[in-house]
Amino acid sequence: MIHSAASQHSFWNxxxxxxxxxxxxxMVMMIALSSQIQPGAANAAPVAxxxxxxxxxxEIA
Numbered sequence: 001m002i003h004s005a006a007s008q009h010s011f012w013n014x015x016x017x018x019x020x021x022x023x024x025x026x027m028v029m030m031i032a033l034s035s036q037i038q039p040g041a042a043n044a045a046p047v048a049x050x051x052x053x054x055x056x057x058x059e060i061a
Contacts, residue, residue, distance in 0.1 A: 011017045
């Protein structure tokens with residue numbers, strides 16, 4: 001279903017649209033700031049995982 005530009009414009013002017021925009025902006029800022037705090041922290045101190053010996057490595061992103 002294709003929405004007209006008027007309906008999209010009214011969404012961003014609604015309270016829900018403002019909340020969505022604030023949420024998106026907060027997530028973007030959190031990612032930007034967390035990547036600048038310690039950019040090399042993930043590679044600086046590797047953590048030994050007990051499951052790594054069995055060949056099963058799980059990466060959580």
